[in-house]
Amino acid sequence: MSLDIAKGILHRCFRCGYCKFTFDFTDFNCPAYKKYRFESYSSGGKMWLIWGLINNELKMSENLAKILYSCTTCGNCVENCKFEKFNDFWVDIIEAARAEAFKQGFGLEKFKTFGEHTAKEHNPYLESHQNRLDWLPGDVKMSDSANIAYYVGCTASYRQKKIAQDTVRILNRIGIEFQLSPEEWCCGSPLIRTGQTDIALEQAQHNVMLFKNAGIKTVFTSCAGCYRTLKEDYPRKFELELDFEVLHLTELLERNIEKLEFAKLLNKTVTYHDPCHLGRHANLYDSPRVILKKFPEINFVEMKKNRENSTCCGAGGGVKSGFSDWALEQARDRLLEAKEVNAEILVSTCPFCNRNFIDAKNEFNIDIDIFDLTELLVEHMK
Amino acid sequence: MKKDGIIKALKDIVGNDFASNEPEHLYIYSQDPGASLPRPVDFVVLPKTTEELQEIVKLANEEKIPITPMGGGLTLSGLVIPVKGGIVIDLKRMDQIIEINRYSRYALIEAGVTTGKLLSHLKENYPDLEPPIPDAPPSATVAGNVLIHGSGYLSQKYGDQGAMVNGLEVVLPNGDNAKLGSCALSNYWFAKGPIPDMIGLFLSSFGTMGIVTKLSLQLQPKPKCRDIVFGLMKDPNNIPELLYQITATDLAEDVLLGMQDKPDWMKGYVFVMTYITAEKKEDLDPQVKLFKRLYRKAGANYMKAPKKMQDLYLQKPIFAAGAADYRKGGGFEYVGANMPLEKIPEAYIKGAEVSRKFGIPPTLGSRLIGGTHNIVMFFSYSFNRADPDDMENARSALEETNKLALELGGIPWKAELGAQKQILKKMDPNYKKLFFRIRNLLDPNGIMNPGNWEEV
Numbered sequence: 063m064s065l066d067i068a069k070g071i072l073h074r075c076f077r078c079g080y081c082k083f084t085f086d087f088t089d090f091n092c093p094a095y096k097k098y099r100f101e102s103y104s105s106g107g108k109m110w111l112i113w114g115l116i117n118n119e120l121k122m123s124e125n126l127a128k129i130l131y132s133c134t135t136c137g138n139c140v141e142n143c144k145f146e147k148f149n150d151f152w153v154d155i156i157e158a159a160r161a162e163a164f165k166q167g168f169g170l171e172k173f174k175t176f177g178e179h180t181a182k183e184h185n186p187y188l189e190s191h192q193n194r195l196d197w198l199p200g201d202v203k204m205s206d207s208a209n210i211a212y213y214v215g216c217t218a219s220y221r222q223k224k225i226a227q228d229t230v231r232i233l234n235r236i237g238i239e240f241q242l243s244p245e246e247w248c249c250g251s252p253l254i255r256t257g258q259t260d261i262a263l264e265q266a267q268h269n270v271m272l273f274k275n276a277g278i279k280t281v282f283t284s285c286a287g288c289y290r291t292l293k294e295d296y297p298r299k300f301e302l303e304l305d306f307e308v309l310h311l312t313e314l315l316e317r318n319i320e321k322l323e324f325a326k327l328l329n330k331t332v333t334y335h336d337p338c339h340l341g342r343h344a345n346l347y348d349s350p351r352v353i354l355k356k357f358p359e360i361n362f363v364e365m366k367k368n369r370e371n372s373t374c375c376g377a378g379g380g381v382k383s384g385f386s387d388w389a390l391e392q393a394r395d396r397l398l399e400a401k402e403v404n405a406e407i408l409v410s411t412c413p414f415c416n417r418n419f420i421d422a423k424n425e426f427n428i429d430i431d432i433f434d435l436t437e438l439l440v441e442h443m444k
Numbered sequence: 445m446k447k448d449g450i451i452k453a454l455k456d457i458v459g460n461d462f463a464s465n466e467p468e469h470l471y472i473y474s475q476d477p478g479a480s481l482p483r484p485v486d487f488v489v490l491p492k493t494t495e496e497l498q499e500i501v502k503l504a505n506e507e508k509i510p511i512t513p514m515g516g517g518l519t520l521s522g523l524v525i526p527v528k529g530g531i532v533i534d535l536k537r538m539d540q541i542i543e544i545n546r547y548s549r550y551a552l553i554e555a556g557v558t559t560g561k562l563l564s565h566l567k568e569n570y571p572d573l574e575p576p577i578p579d580a581p582p583s584a585t586v587a588g589n590v591l592i593h594g595s596g597y598l599s600q601k602y603g604d605q606g607a608m609v610n611g612l613e614v615v616l617p618n619g620d621n622a623k624l625g626s627c628a629l630s631n632y633w634f635a636k637g638p639i640p641d642m643i644g645l646f647l648s649s650f651g652t653m654g655i656v657t658k659l660s661l662q663l664q665p666k667p668k669c670r671d672i673v674f675g676l677m678k679d680p681n682n683i684p685e686l687l688y689q690i691t692a693t694d695l696a697e698d699v700l701l702g703m704q705d706k707p708d709w710m711k712g713y714v715f716v717m718t719y720i721t722a723e724k725k726e727d728l729d730p731q732v733k734l735f736k737r738l739y740r741k742a743g744a745n746y747m748k749a750p751k752k753m754q755d756l757y758l759q760k761p762i763f764a765a766g767a768a769d770y771r772k773g774g775g776f777e778y779v780g781a782n783m784p785l786e787k788i789p790e791a792y793i794k795g796a797e798v799s800r801k802f803g804i805p806p807t808l809g810s811r812l813i814g815g816t817h818n819i820v821m822f823f824s825y826s827f828n829r830a831d832p833d834d835m836e837n838a839r840s841a842l843e844e845t846n847k848l849a850l851e852l853g854g855i856p857w858k859a860e861l862g863a864q865k866q867i868l869k870k871m872d873p874n875y876k877k878l879f880f881r882i883r884n885l886l887d888p889n890g891i892m893n894p895g896n897w898e899e900v
């Protein structure tokens with residue numbers, strides 16, 4: 063969505079404030095409002111600021127850009143705004159305003175750096191593209207003739223490599239054939255979220271062609287952010303035609319649930335954190351829970367705020383790189399919510415959430431184990 | 445002191461993160477979701493404690509800077525947009541629920557606690573108690589609602605929210621901190637008196653007398669089941685008798701009336717909705733039967749409310765903000781007016797005429813307060829926020845409606861600046877004199893939300 067299109071609907075925001083809350087009003091659940099407490103930081107406040115910008119009542123400024131970037135794009139506002147056919151667009155409008163901030167030279171420096179790097183090396187981690195597959199263990203079986211492809215994503219390729227390694231091991235164990243390509247590029251998510259859509263589009267076009275040329279019918283990913291981007295942004299934002307279905311790993315595993323055989327008991331109290339990009343953005347809540355409940359002897363508990371009401375981990379929308387301390391504070395708060403229900407393990411299905419949780423655990427010395435679901439599966443499966 | 449000095453002083457009080465004079469924040473605090481035109485703001489500050497608030501008020505008093513207290517900012521009447529600039533004090537960081545006293549049935553809370561927070565806190569921890577809250581969005585504060593004599597689903601039974609206040613803690617314009625009610629001499633915030641009652645001074649005075657930091661509000665027993673008995677009537681003249689009979693049963697929790705053009709089947713009718721409650725579901729049936737008969741006798745027809753409507757109206761709070769989306773324009777404002785019951789038929793008939801005159805589909809409603817002692821009437825005007833002419837049209841309709849309410853013997857509620865002026869013009873001169881004398885005594889420097897309740 064461009065700001066021009068946003069102009070046609072923005073005035074429908076009444077700033078009633080439902081967007082600040084959970085469904086049942088137990089807590090403010092808009093991360094930026096909860097932190098900064100000025101009305102201007104609430105989602106409705108941001109909508110009115112963008113309206114002011116479009117109507118030349120406000121100018122883009124460093125402070126306005128800061129307010130726009132202080133949003134994890136978690137989608138709590140989308141869930142809780144009650145104005146139909148407007149509520150779907152909150153995140154799109156924020157992203158369009160961020161694109162405008164970039165255009166006018168107010169993009170955060172860190173974002174510019176990773177944007178420029180992604181244009182060249184196809185990852186935002188300032189790594190070299192040719193090392194993208196360094197994580198891949200030698201003993202993994204792949205099949206060039208498979209029509210299923212694993213889209214690994216940058217975080218699992220360069221930072222949370224164990225997630226990628228465990229993913230391929232699980233597939234080998236349950237006998238699902240797949241291929242992966244050293245030529246996959248960044249999905250574009252960090253660029254879209256921070257307003258650098260042109261570079262994101264290049265990445266997206268490349269990836270779509272890559273899968274098309276390889277005759278891929280199903281693309282699955284272990285990353286919630288990549289999933290949201292491939293599944294939602296490619297067709298909706300970039301209007302790219304996909305010849306393949308996009309699955310999150312947990313959906314693929316749920317389809318093959320009878321093949322998951324366990325060798326070890328998991329007699330621990332375990333909770334699940336819904337990554338925003340999987341849950342609120344893509345409505346995928348059940349598959350990870352179905353799989354978790356298959357673990358023998360597991361004591362699965364829900365946190366008070368779960369599913370559509372989930373607290374954001376704090377890493378998304380560029381916040382981990384742009385506001386790193388605040389991202390950690392948010393992850394800390396989420397870990398404390400897990401402790402409140404006596405969870406010994408917090409499981410997520412997003413490398414980015416996982417990274418942020420581990421960083422917060424270490425920073426604040428919180429006694430809880432953090433796993434990506436893949437890791438837990440590899441440890442407990444036959 | 446210059447602006448730089450003032451912002452520094454404010455930041456020294458509340459910390460760097462919670463005071464600002466940056467244009468983006470001032471832009472947001474210079475407007476509200478109603479139809480008022482924006483008015484400039486110089487500073488915004490968000491205190492966390494009573495002590496911080498006292499420091500801010502002292503600073504403002506020394507520097508003679510206007511201050512405007514703000515809760516949710518949702519009255520729609522522009523009451524938290526300063527009239528003479530100065531400091532907006534957003535109180536929502538003062539958000540502690542200090543005590544729920546189950547036996548004496550009250551909640552002691554800070555001024556920034558939202559209605560949503562109090563509602564959910566009770567639901568989770570005291571499921572047999574309910575708070576008197578409005579149908580405003582859950583981000584409205586309890587204090588902001590109480591302090592304007594707000595009303596809600598418990599008002600028919602227990603009176604408006606102002607009647608349910610047991611006590612207040614207030615920061616006065618000189619920075620002093622005063623406790624009003626039983627809390628002035630007891631640890632229990634259980635009653636207003638029996639001591640000279642000064643709580644009323646702080647109600648509907650729109651922050652001109654002081655800033656409330658804490659309040660105790662009565663809670664009420666929560667029924668296990670609730671239902672609505674819906675009816676339609678053609679002739680608004682039947683309303684007073686119908687409401688008189690409904691309240692005589694002593695069974696109605698809440699009674700709402702309304703007139704609107706949509707959905708089509710409602711056009712030309714006034715609807716009535718009586719909320720009934722019971723411990724067990726089966727105990728609701730005889731009440732429904734009784735009200736069916738009663739409606740018929742008083743000229744209304746019972747109708748089973750469509751499921752969608754039932755779901756909407758059984759929510760707490762009701763999603764009334766939907767009115768802003770009625771014409772997909774993102775705005776509405778209403779004249780609320782407290783009225784004597786016998787004038788309600790005329791209010792509906794003439795209110796609809798005003799709406800039509802301004803080309804806005806009539807959307808009228810009313811809610812009983814304390815039996816038939818008082819009824820609050822809503823004349824609602826939706827507008828398109830993107831169209832300045834449409835907003836101007838809504839302002840004109842509001843102005844004319846305020847005039848109508850006063851002519852009918854009612855009093856505009858949460859009155860915007862124009863309505864305040866109309867009220868003062870009609871007010872008994874000695875009442876006015878007394879009010880201004882007390883106000884000047886408390887606030888000789890005129891820093892408390894100046895421009896409100898002023899004749900010129």
Ligand SMILES: Cc1cc2nc3c(=O)[nH]c(=O)nc-3n(C[C@H](O)[C@H](O)[C@H](O)COP(=O)(O)OP(=O)(O)OC[C@H]3O[C@@H](n4cnc5c(N)ncnc54)[C@H](O)[C@@H]3O)c2cc1C
Pocket residue numbers: 512513514515516517518519520523524535555578579580581583584585586587588589590591592593594595596649650651654655656657764765766893
């Ligand atoms: C969709 C919608 C539905 C509504 N339905 C209802 C309803 O059913 N019943 C009802 O009563 N109202 C209703 N309202 C009106 C209004 O929103 C509510 O009354 C609301 O509770 C006001 O609270 P607030 O926190 O928004 O107050 P604000 O607008 O912030 O403040 C109200 C006034 O009190 C002053 N004030 C605020 N806090 C303090 C303080 N601590 N000390 C001193 N002065 C203070 C302000 O300066 C202002 O003059 C509705 C509004 C909307 C938008």
